Amino acid sequence: MKKVLAITLLILIYIGPIGCSKNTVPFSPSVSNPTMKIPTYQAQWSGTKTTSFSNPTGVAVDKNGNVYVVDSDLNTVFKFNSAGQPLTQWGQSGNGPGQFDQPFDIALGNDGNVYVADTGNGRVQVMDTNGVFIKQIKSPGTQNTVSRPQGLAFDPNGVLYVSDISNTIWEFSGTNISEYGQSGSTTDQFIYPIGMSTDNNNLYVADHQSNKIVKFNYHSNSIVSWGTTGTGSGQFRNPSDVKLDHNGNLYVVDSSNSRVEILDGNGTYLTEFGNSGNADQILSFPSSIAIGNNGTVYVTDSGNGRVIEYALYTE
16 A cells, blocks of 8 residues: 555544545445356365364465465464365464464465464464465554454555454555554444455455445545445445455455355445355355455355365356
């Protein structure tokens, strides 16, 4: 995120929304887009031969199609190839390098390294793709510090964004660190932000307890949000993640509704999946989503202790 946006949002915190365009998009039911094809169930992964998932929460895909899954209860990161075959795993309970305390999210950095939101230890750990510890990231000082990081995202320029249980978004850009956000239910405030995604112009945040998606524009400093509480099309109950596909559509993990909703880049409902089909295909309190370079979709189906893979989507 550009520095001017961080500055603008800090001004919002202390003196109010001066010079910042914002609005909440009202909910209006819409019919599924007939040209939008729903990702179709392909396979499910429940762990490895020796270790079953307990509470898989975060998932990410690297440029080679390898899939990384973080299990919050097991304090472990699992790495699979694109066929679902286990490659390696690492981590154990603790606060030392390479140890975790209820990690929640995982992301691949522009540098090719693995970033893990080590939630209980109040830090982000950076490792290579085989789990070798490189460093940890925390904010400086004692007053303003990463409390319990929940979500991770990188923008195209390699800037790291960290969502925090303190209702804060942290921005790490080289040696520059910015902080913005505060508790509240207005468009520019958060109540438990978690999953995030970026494109060339915007940062998208799934605000878990206010049941909305917040969109920050890097260039105009505008802030919009959409979503209301409910079970209808375009409504949410505890959204926990949001990711962009290659067509600019948003995949929102609507956790307590046990589904994934697909919206266009302006928040218009297109379709949904994960809440129909046979028992093997029904989601239960999913946590996060990742979309590979080839369009394959992976969802951490936390309530069922598995990861579900969906076939290539087409339009």
